Amino acid sequence: MGASSSTGNPSPEAHEQREQETLASAALSLPLLRAAFSRSAANALPDALAPPPASFRLPGSPAPPPPHFHGILGGLGPAIASQFFGHGAAAVTDGGAGWVQFLRGFNRCCARVTASRSLALLLRVYAAACAGAGAPCGVQLQPDEGGGDEDGKVVGELAPEEIAVFLWVCWVMAWSASASRVVSDGGDKSEPVTVLLPDVTHLVLSALVSAGVVTDDAGVWGWDVSSGGKGVKVQEFMSWVLSTPFGLGNCLSRYVRDKFRSLAADSVEESSVSTVSTTFDTSDVYLLTRGRAWAIALSLRNKLSEKLLSASVIGMDTEDLLYRSSVHGKGLSRFWSCVEGYKGPMLILLSAFSKGGGENVDSDRRWVIGVLTEEGFENKDTFYGSSGFLCAAHPIFRMLPPSGKEKNFMYCHLHPQIRAYEANPKPVGLAFGGTIGNERIFLDEDFSGVLVRHHAVDKTYQHGSLIPNQGYLPVEASVLDVEVWGLGGEATKRQQNMYKKREDIFSEQRRKVLPRLRANLNHLLPCSSLLKRACMPTIFPFTLSG
Structure with a gap:
């Protein structure tokens, strides 16, 4: 009876661990999470959650990004670790309590929640990264007096320059996830690569128009992010994100999952960064710029989103x-x-x-x-x-x-191909x-x-x-x-190539058969011009020679 009672009523710690593991397994496999947890005990978790080292610049010019941008990226890993996993690696131990705490932090940022909730968490991380870098940030955290939300509300006002920086931080999250999966072909890995940031002016303008800051359509011509102007309230900015580039809300959970995959993988694959297509300024070469590809990808819920997201990072093939x-x-x-x-x-x-x-x-x-x-x-x-x-x-x-x-x-x-009379x-x-x-x-x-x-x-x-x-x-x-x-994809392109080859073969056959048919008909029919004029127009539309 005693054994049966203990089996049917597990301890609260075991019950919580089972619930956290069940919830976490829906986002990432438990063996991979355990491997990431064991490695995070030896490596500093803030460093593991930081983006790869790189030198970022703006499109169209060698000018650097806004001040504090690299400082914000440097504080991204510590901000995520402190917000969800406690105070860095010191909170991650090999004991059972450390494993449960690790799962709690993972579930807080990666478990399935409402879109507004995931976006609020992303803004909280951005505000913490700005605070760590000493950068100005209009996002403020307001405690919830009613106790309904343990993290409180996100309020404040974002200036146009801050909206651009926030969008660039989100893009770097996507870039780091893709870059860590590709092995660089040669080069000095000790030096950071140079990465071109996408142009996000069209997205910033969309947010300003949605919030009513820019009311005249004529005001969008020649508008520049650095020109400043009135800001957008955080609540209005969140409403715009949820209605247009709603994929931004998934940036944080996607980033953490990819970082844990890299943390659990081999160290060689973990530290490799792709330099392919990241230093090429293709902003004026094609209409499909990386910024436009990213904006479209954030506004889709189907499989095409992944294709365009990859195009925004490394460019379209x-x-x-x-x-x-x-x-x-x-x-x-x-x-x-x-x-x-x-x-x-x-x-x-x-x-x-x-x-x-x-x-x-x-x-x-x-x-x-x-x-x-x-x-x-x-x-x-x-x-x-x-x-x-x-x-x-x-x-x-x-x-x-x-x-x-x-x-x-x-x-x-x-x-x-065959013209005929059409009344309409x-x-x-x-x-x-x-x-x-x-x-x-x-x-x-x-x-x-x-x-x-x-x-x-x-x-x-x-x-x-x-x-x-x-x-x-x-x-x-x-x-x-x-x-x-x-x-x-490649399969569809191969099918089109096969289709074109068949059409070329049929066209070549038609070019060869038609002269033969004309020659045979000239040989078989009498040479009487009268017979030609009487019979041939009703049989073939072309005129016979000689």
Whole structure:
């Protein structure tokens, strides 16, 4: 009886350990956590949770990032260790109490919680890192007098420069997770690598517009983060994050999990940092910059988020660039020759400026919009598709998911190979959203002009403006460049290559068969010109020689 009673009623310590282990195993495997725990007893946990050493600079210039930025990154590991795991490595021991405390800290930052809760924890870590570096920070911690939240509320106000620094810290978390999994090919590992930070101006502007700080669309042109201005309340900033780049809330838990994976792995793999594509300034080479790729990745909940997140860290693979008008030439036919046969998701980016004068180009009033499709293009005279997203990528970021009311996601119509009379010919070009004749976005056949209509004509995608000062009237714009990126991976690209090879073989066969058929027909038929004129037009459309 005594043994049965003790087995059925475990001690409170054993019961808590079992609960913490069950909760932690949902985020990371227990053997991996035990390996990370055993190594953290010998190594300082704050150092293990710090990002890899690197020298960061801003895009477009060799200028350093804002003051205290490297100090904030240096205080990131100690801030996480003190916030969740006690006071550094001193609190981590080999005993059972140390293991339970380690699990408690892991579950506090990595267990599944509400999005607002995870974002609040991230802001708390950011505020602690700023305090350790002596950097200015508008995030303040207010104790909850009601006792409902053990960490209290996060209040305060973030200046535009602080929003940019916070976004860069989150991006470094993603960069460090990807960099620690790739072994560097040569180089001096004793010296920190130089890493180019992404441009986050479009995200900062999106937060300011959402909070009502920037009310006039004309104010977004030429706006600079360093120009300062009125700040955004933390609660308004959190509302913007939860509605637009909601993936920011997962940065902390993802970062800690990846750090523990590296801590449990071999020391050689742990200390390796990739230098591939991190020092290249590709901000002006492609429309898909790393900052835009990161913004889109943070606004998705599907598997494409991982692909674009990797692109924001190391850049997109040029093999995934299916079409670029400045390289392959403008026009629907050239576009079709590059994307035909690709049966996978794509990202289309379009750069243009509104017509009505050259002052738009001189003042750099160019805008970039994008379309994310879930499938490849088809030559049809009707709308089709299963899902898709519209986004404003420059100068302000805004993501417009499907509304669920209609399914007019894509439209791609070329001139038919066999011309025939049509009483109501369908428009030739690319379109997204709306209906035929009232498309949300319509790109003409020559890729020289684009028409953007108000969201009132569209029930496929959610409401929202795609370009500044859009208004209710259709906006005609001149196209500068068009890019199409394939996001289906290597398997989809191989299938497209196989499709193109088959089409090339069929085209070559047709080129060989047609002359033979013409020669045989000339030989078999009488040479009478009368018979030729009487019979041949009804049999073959071409004219026989001799």
